[in-house]
Amino acid sequence: MNELGRLDDLPVAYREALTRQNLVPLWPSLRAVLPPGKPQPRTRATHWSYEALRPLLLEAGELTPIERAERRVLVLANPGHGLEKMQASAAMYLGMQLLLPGEWAPSHRHTPNAVRMIVEGSGAYTTVDGQKCPMSRGDLILTPTGLWHEHGHDGTEPVVWLDVLDLPLVYYMEASYHLDGPRQSVKPGQGERGYARGGVVPTPMFERQGSAYPMLRYPWVDTRAALESLAADQPALDAVQVTYVNPETGGHAQNILGLYALMLRPGQTLTLPARSPASVFHLIEGGIDVRVEDQTFTLAEADTCCAPGYTAVTLRNRAASAPAFIFIADETPLHRKLGVFENRG
DSSP, X not given: XXXXXXXXXXXXXXXXXXXXXXXXXXXXXXXXXSOSSSOOOSXXXXXXXXXXXXXXXXXXXXXXXXXXXXXXXXXXXXXXXXXXXXXXXXXXXXXXXXXXXTOEEEEEEESSOEEXXXXXXXXXEEEETTEEEEOOTTOEEEEOTTOOEEEEEOSSSOEEEEEEEOHHHHHHTTOOOEEEOOOOOOOSSOGXXXXXXXXXXXXXXXXXXXXXXXXXXXXXXXXXXXHHHHHHHOTTOSOEEEEOBOTTTOSBSXXXXXXXEXXXXXXXXXXXXXXXXXXXXXXEESOEEEEETTEEEEEOTXXXXXXXXXXXXEEEEOOSSSOEEEEEEESHHHHHHHTOOOBOO
């Protein structure tokens, strides 16, 4: 293929004339926006140690009262995008959020979708659209686009959770904003209790509840049990994985990001195929090694790492006698909606 012309090849006067008309020649930048063969992601394989960040998060609790922070978060930023961009991948934002006993993070709603994966502590809760969702380690709580949500803490120990948002995408679309609101009134009932057993659902479901998100809290005790049951029922299955879904539609729990839980059997090594979406791995229980191309990260409990798209990832359970459990978030629903999803095997 012939080499494309460079911007410097053009006369200065011509370039200045283009600039005055807000015009840009495509050919000098064509290979940057349409590289041959596959994309060139800015997302880098990156590891965030919870042991290292936890003291800094707790210190933030001493330095900044919740009234001045509103949401006390340390962002897990990917250096490939620049730390100032505050994003883990092209479409995913990650943050570790701290709530101390007696604190209340006021009610608001925003256009980006968010989920909370609870990392440690008990006694806190998130109220979403009037539904009070207790927060226990390993629970997944949705705060979807447009729904009012607030956080409170009635316990005695710090509570930390991992935020996962599609903020970079919504911000890029110039559609990111929030609204403040009054403290919510709690409605009776817990949405997840109606969907606690596979194969049976509340009868009114078939008339639809009128809610796009009928289930907002996915308790870890149920998800863990589902993984163990799947592993026992299918001993030859390599990837013991479940997907967090909307129980009324069977689709992904949210519109843009895919959310999953994976169990590695004792001593198991599992290679995930190279696919177009970037992925985030957060270790709930156990100890694993994550290999992304020529890098290997050693994850302890509550550690997080990310891998760019179009890259195979190998996971290894370091324990020979106990399973490991991993929460995964990726950009699969977005890629499928855009028609750019690829599985390169």
